Amino acid sequence: MMYAITIYGEAGVFENLPAEKQEEVMSGHRTLQEALDKRGDFISVKLMPPSTAVTVEPPATADQKPLITDGPFAETKESFLGFYAADFQTLDDALEHARMISSPIARLEVRPIAWAGGAISSE
Amino acid sequence: MTGWLEASFTTQRPHAMAALTRYFRDIEIAEEVFAEACVKALVDWPENGTPRDPLAWLLTTARNAGLDRLRKAQRQKRLLAHHAADLEAVDQPAPDPDELRDDVLRLLFICCHPALERQDQIAMALKIVGGLTVGEIAQAFLIKPKTMEQRITRAKKRIADNPVAFETPSPQKRGRRLGDVSLMIYLMFNEGWSTSGGDIQIRVTLCEEAIRLARLLVTLFPGMGEQVALLSLLLFQHARRDARTDAGGKLVALEEQDRTQWDLSNIAEGSALLQKASRLNHLGPYRIQAAIAAEHARAAASDATDWLAIEAHYAALYAIQPTPVVRLNHIAAQARTKGAGFALAEMAPLADELDRYRWYHTMRASLLEQINDHRAAKAALERALELNPTEPEGAVIREKIALCEKNLRPV
Numbered sequence: 001m002m003y004a005i006t007i008y009g010e011a012g013v014f015e016n017l018p019a020e021k022q023e024e025v026m027s028g029h030r031t032l033q034e035a036l037d038k039r040g041d042f043i044s045v046k047l048m049p050p051s052t053a054v055t056v057e058p059p060a061t062a063d064q065k066p067l068i069t070d071g072p073f074a075e076t077k078e079s080f081l082g083f084y085a086a087d088f089q090t091l092d093d094a095l096e097h098a099r100m101i102s103s104p105i106a107r108l109e110v111r112p113i114a115w116a117g118g119a120i121s122s123e
Numbered sequence: 124m125t126g127w128l129e130a131s132f133t134t135q136r137p138h139a140m141a142a143l144t145r146y147f148r149d150i151e152i153a154e155e156v157f158a159e160a161c162v163k164a165l166v167d168w169p170e171n172g173t174p175r176d177p178l179a180w181l182l183t184t185a186r187n188a189g190l191d192r193l194r195k196a197q198r199q200k201r202l203l204a205h206h207a208a209d210l211e212a213v214d215q216p217a218p219d220p221d222e223l224r225d226d227v228l229r230l231l232f233i234c235c236h237p238a239l240e241r242q243d244q245i246a247m248a249l250k251i252v253g254g255l256t257v258g259e260i261a262q263a264f265l266i267k268p269k270t271m272e273q274r275i276t277r278a279k280k281r282i283a284d285n286p287v288a289f290e291t292p293s294p295q296k297r298g299r300r301l302g303d304v305s306l307m308i309y310l311m312f313n314e315g316w317s318t319s320g321g322d323i324q325i326r327v328t329l330c331e332e333a334i335r336l337a338r339l340l341v342t343l344f345p346g347m348g349e350q351v352a353l354l355s356l357l358l359f360q361h362a363r364r365d366a367r368t369d370a371g372g373k374l375v376a377l378e379e380q381d382r383t384q385w386d387l388s389n390i391a392e393g394s395a396l397l398q399k400a401s402r403l404n405h406l407g408p409y410r411i412q413a414a415i416a417a418e419h420a421r422a423a424a425s426d427a428t429d430w431l432a433i434e435a436h437y438a439a440l441y442a443i444q445p446t447p448v449v450r451l452n453h454i455a456a457q458a459r460t461k462g463a464g465f466a467l468a469e470m471a472p473l474a475d476e477l478d479r480y481r482w483y484h485t486m487r488a489s490l491l492e493q494i495n496d497h498r499a500a501k502a503a504l505e506r507a508l509e510l511n512p513t514e515p516e517g518a519v520i521r522e523k524i525a526l527c528e529k530n531l532r533p534v
Contacts, residue, residue, distance in 0.1 A: 016130035051341040052395040071345030104127040
């Protein structure tokens with residue numbers, strides 16, 4: 001089953017951490033990436049800060065165009081920071097991998113996903 | 124938990140300080156009660172878990188601590204009866220987001236008080252909004268902590284003597300505040316990027332804090348094109364920080380920088396923001412400067428730079444900001460598209476106005492070198508050396524003078 005490990009937290013907190021704590025977070029990510037890499041295909045995505053976001057909202061009436069507003073979808077305390085996606089044998093297996101990137105500045109959600117097509121290549 | 128929670132406090136600080144300053148009408152009290160709330164959080168959060176809304180927790184705790192304090196002070200003055208109604212402890216959620224963003228802008232604007240010298244405005248923003256310690260700020264400005272302490276105390280007094288009104292600003296007033304605050308952030312970055320003097324060329328703390336504040340403005344005012352462009356500009360510049368000096372601390376000119384050392388994530392974010400700023404369709408000075416920085420960032424090598432595009436951007440910038448320094452930069456781009464001789468003729472009329480600007484002389488020297496006038500180039504470099512360059516800049520200038528002398532000697 002394909003699972004996504006999604007990461008939520010307050011944007012900007014990581015940047016305010018002292019260097020050694022940043023390293024602690026990053027080393028968790030490195031461990032997870034190495035573990036996933038050994039198992040096969042995976043993707044990892046880091047979202048840029050919410051300040052870069054633009055939101056497309058449905059039109060108020062059928063004859064209007066979708067409404068584009070500057071800024072993130074909602075002014076929330078926690079934002080969606082990024083995610084991993086990979087094939088895991090069991091939920092426990094996925095959770096065990098998620099634990100590798102657990103830290104006091106992030107909340108993680110593990111949820112099965114269905115592949116809906118498309119492909120991305122990057123260097 | 125030390126380190127983790129502090130990072131959260133730093134993130135909450137601008138909003139918390141802004142709301143508390145409005146509430147108590149006093150920056151000093153706001154600073155003290157915010158610090159008190161953080162101390163309480165250090166005990167409470169590890170025990171009871173980090174609250175889902177840390178800002179609301181800190182605000183409620185800080186307000187109650189402040190009210191406690193006022194109550195005690197007033198009891199001493201036997202005034203409690205008069206104000207008892209005002210001093211009920213509050214347990215309300217974080218303030219309305221619209222009100223809060225004007226509060227944060229006001230707090231930054233208070234720091235930009237015209238009665239303060241520019242450096243003191245920057246120091247106040249670092250202290251009150253950024254939450255840096257006096258020691259850290261002193262280090263960023265390369266002065267003694269004691270001197271910094273005195274300057275901050277003086278600045279606070281000046282601000283208190285000349286308060287900024289607390290009502291909701293009119294759109295025009297808000298626009299002017301945004302302009303003033305943005306300029307302060309821009310200058311904070313420049314102060315870090317190219318110090319006015321001393322041994323170190325880049326003071327990363329100032330650059331990083333400026334980026335943090337620029338990001339804060341964009342978060343608060345996502346529809347303001349100039350503020351989005353300012354953040355974009357700062358990120359493009361900051362991307363080059365590691366390539367700007369070599370291992371020995373010597374300055375490396377843009378053309379000679381190792382572009383693989385440029386920070387790609389900064390460039391990617393800068394590009395995303397520049398596109399957003401363009402969509403917002405407002406053509407101001409930060410947007411044009413960001414577009415220029417983007418051209419440099421986009422070029423895989425110095426030779427691949429699109430100088431025609433850069434020249435056009437500088438022409439547009441000069442149209443809205445007709446200063447001699449902008450004109451000089453425009454001419455520097457023209458030197459690439461129209462040659463050194465053309466550029467030298469164009470810069471001649473600026474000689475008087477920019478005589479005390481050391482970049483005028485270093486730029487002139489490099490153009491004179493290109494047309495093999497080593498004697499005049501050497502004189503221009505010597506003039507630049509008289510104008511208090513930073514130590515790394517001075518080293519580069521002296522090296523170039525030696526090269527001129529070598530070229531002047533008969534073979």
